[in-house]
Amino acid sequence: MAIEKNKEKFAICAVDYAFRRIGGKYKGRILWHLHIHQVLRYGELRKTILDITPKMLSQTLKELELDGLIHRESYHEVPPRVEYTLTPVGIELIPAIGQLFKWGFKQLEKGKAANMP
Amino acid sequence: MAIEKNKEKFAICAVDYAFRRIGGKYKGRILWHLHIHQVLRYGELRKTILDITPKMLSQTLKELELDGLIHRESYHEVPPRVEYTLTPVGIELIPAIGQLFKWGFKQLEKGKAANMP
């Protein structure tokens, strides 16, 4: 989304700010996987986020980079190699996503238990 | 969004699960304000979330209720009174949103500082 400096006429809410930066269908998962693996190539991300198309992956990565959450390192080789890592700002976001993960995991466990008679 | 039992053919990712439940433009803020004020009426929420239309507020509250994150208590009086509170599951989500708030707040502070020469 690449937050453009405040269009908003309304009181800035930090929660809203955070959601606008990591909202969208894939951003959370990309950041989380980058945290787990430290560094991931484009193709590795595609294999990790099964339900993403190349277009959406490129687009989302570009937005995250513009927002300063991830770093893109391109090695000019043949075949090409591009690696993505978290920036310091991105790393600061990990505890929050970690909490979301824990919560989601717990809910999924409860759901599983409920479906086992 | 009211997660319908897994359509997803793909490996369930807890982060994805969490984002599908609290994604959308307003859900995070609604949960956060409910946490701060404990209990809020419909009209109070409208005044708190300035950029929301009645339709979106009703719709979002209904989704959150179906997802079991908030509780709706309707008092049959004239004039009507409806109060919203967090459910236990919703309360478990607060630490995560709190982390997001802290992160967003910090980034906003840094932005403010950068714009002050």
Place this chain on the structure above:
DNA sequence: CGGCATCCGCCAGGATACTG
């Protein structure tokens, strides 16, 4: 006061094909 009913625009996201 606390909604619901309609209608609608827009853009996030999807499908498919191609390229340096």
Place this chain on the structure above:
DNA sequence: CAGTATCCTGGCGGATGCCG
């Protein structure tokens, strides 16, 4: 391998008006 380039659709969210 790591992306672009197009074209297209669905549904999120907006605007307006009415109701118990």
